[in-house]
Each structure stands twice: as C-alpha cells, then as structure tokens.
Amino acid sequence: EPEVTQTPSHQVTQMGQEVILRCVPISNHLYFYWYRQILGQKVEFLVSFYNNEISEKSEIFDDQFSVERPDGSNFTLKIRSTKLEDSAMYFCASSDRGDYGYTFGSGTRLTVV
Amino acid sequence: GESVGLHLPTLSVQEGDNSIINCAYSNSASDYFIWYKQESGKGPQFIIDIRSNMDKRQGQRVTVLLNKTVKHLSLQIAATQPGDSAVYFCAENENNDMRFGAGTRLTVKP
Numbered sequence: 001e002p003e004v005t006q007t008p009s010h011q012v013t014q015m016g017q018e019v020i021l022r023c024v025p026i027s028n029h030l031y032f033y034w035y036r037q038i039l040g041q042k043v044e045f046l047v048s049f050y051n052n053e054i055s056e057k058s059e060i061f062d063d064q065f066s067v068e069r070p071d072g073s074n075f076t077l078k079i080r081s082t083k084l085e086d087s088a089m090y091f092c093a094s095s096d097r098g099d100y101g102y103t104f105g106s107g108t109r110l111t112v113v
Numbered sequence: 114g115e116s117v118g119l120h121l122p123t124l125s126v127q128e129g130d131n132s133i134i135n136c137a138y139s140n141s142a143s144d145y146f147i148w149y150k151q152e153s154g155k156g157p158q159f160i161i162d163i164r165s166n167m168d169k170r171q172g173q174r175v176t177v178l179l180n181k182t183v184k185h186l187s188l189q190i191a192a193t194q195p196g197d198s199a200v201y202f203c204a205e206n207e208n209n210d211m212r213f214g215a216g217t218r219l220t221v222k223p
Contacts, residue, residue: 004156033210043149043157043202043213056210091156101147102211104156 002026004105006092012111013082021077021108023092032075033093033102034067036060043091049075082112125220132190134217136203139184145206148177148188151216152199160188160201195221 005024013019025032034046047057049067066078075094079086089109093102126132138146144165149157163170163177163186170177176189186203198221204211 035213042215043151043204045210045212048210093156101159101162103159104149106154106156 002103004092004094004103006090006105006108008108009106010109010111012113015084015112016081019079019082019110021079021090021092021110023075023077023094023105024073025075025092025094026096026103027073029094029096029103031095031097031102032067032069033095034077035091035093035104036088037091037107038088046077046090079110082110084112086110087112122215123218123220125222126193128193128195128221128223130193132188132193132197132219132221134188134190134201134219136186136188136214137184138186138203138205138214140205140207141181141184143205143207146177146179146186147204147206147211148175148186149202149204149213150197150199151202157202157213190219193219193221195223197221 007022011019032049035043036046037043045058047061047067048055064080068076087110089107091107092105095102147162148160150160151157161172161175161177163179168179174191178187190197198219200216200218202213202216204213
C-alpha cells in the first residue's frame with residue numbers, strides 16, 4: 001500500500017535554529033498538507049498546498065514557517081527560527097483529491113531545546 | 114470560531130463489546146467527515162468517512178452515524194479487540210482542509 005514517508009523520525013534542535021522537515025507524499029497525489037500535534041493534544045492544521053502554492057494556512061503558520069516542493073517528489077516544511085513551543089509531532093499528509101481522506105505519514109518528532 | 118469537538122476524552126470497554134465514540138461539530142456547512150485512529154507514535158490512520166448526504170455508512174466492524182439535525186457524529190466499533198486501543202479523532206472538511214477534534218482514547222480490557 002502506498003505510504004507517505006517522513007524524515008527524520010526525530011529531530012532535536014537548539015532554540016533559534018532552522019529546521020527542515022521532509023516528506024515524500026504518495027506519488028500520484030496532488031494535495032499536500034502539514035499538521036502538528038503537541039504532546040497529548042489534538043492534531044492541528046498548519047497548511048495545505050496545491051499546484052505549487054499554498055491554498056490554505058492556519059493562524060499557527062506564521063512567517064516563521066514556509067513550505068516548498070523543491071522537486072517532483074519532496075514536500076518540505078521549514079521553521080526558520082525554532083522556539084520551545086514548536087516542539088511537537090509534525091505530520092505530513094497527501095491526497096489525490098482535496099475533499100477526500102488523507103494519507104498521513106508517521107510524523108517527525110521535533111524537540112526544541 | 115466553529116470547531117470540532119468530542120464528548121468523552123476516554124472510553125474503556127471490555128474485549129468483545131461494542132464501542133461507541135461520539136463527536137459534536139458546530140460548522141453546519143461541513144459536508145464531509147472522517148474518523149481517524151491514531152496509535153501511539155504513529156500518524157492518524159483513516160478509518161471511515163461519511164458525506165453529509167448520508168446518515169450512516171458501514172465498513173468492516175465500523176459504522177459511522179451522522180445526525181445533521183444535532184450536528185453529531187459517532188463511530189461504532191463492533192466486537193472491540195485489543196488492537197482497537199488507540200486515540201480516535203473525528204475530523205471535518207472545512208475549505209478542503211481537514212480540521213480535527215480533540216480525540217477520545219479507547220482502551221480495550223481483556
């Protein structure tokens with residue numbers, strides 16, 4: 001069964017440093033998403049991406065965040081200057097239709113120290 | 114703002130019993146809903162979905178019920194098994210983006 005692959009599975013970074021979280025969506029999917037989940041809390045929407053541009057973003061997705069699809073297979077989330085409160089699980093998801101159930105990756109656990 | 118929420122944060126059931134997990138939503142314009150299962154350390158896994166033109170949909174051992182009048186969604190799991198232990202989230206489609214509720218932790222006792 002096709003999977004969404006995320007790397008790394010765990011990243012530890014110093015506060016103020018930049019991090020890039022990587023995702024390889026399912027190959028024929030056109031819609032891409034990032035979500036985050038702070039430990040013990042609900043999954044929160046960050047951003048959706050379609051046709052090489054952001055289609056929707058939440059209030060969490062401020063100027064510190066950016067997304068990119070640098071080639072035909074990767075989808076990245078960059079956090080420019082990490083804060084302690086950015087510590088969370090970050091999930092990438094993809095969908096072949098914008099209104100259909102997504103396939104999620106296993107997540108990257110980001111720990112900011 | 115409008116949001117998706119869950120009635121119960123935890124649910125404990127005996128193996129073999131049926132489980133019912135509830136969810137209330139407040140966005141009356143939502144037309145698509147999904148139940149996700151999240152096991153520890155893993156990403157959300159699609160279980161079953163339903164569109165607003167339906168009030169019931171069945172899968173393998175799972176049934177989703179949608180009551181648009183009271184804006185309520187439920188997930189029924191038949192003959193609950195230990196492998197069903199997880200956190201279950203309902204999510205609604207809002208502007209083509211899925212927004213999640215808070216989650217219910219289901220624990221299955223042997």
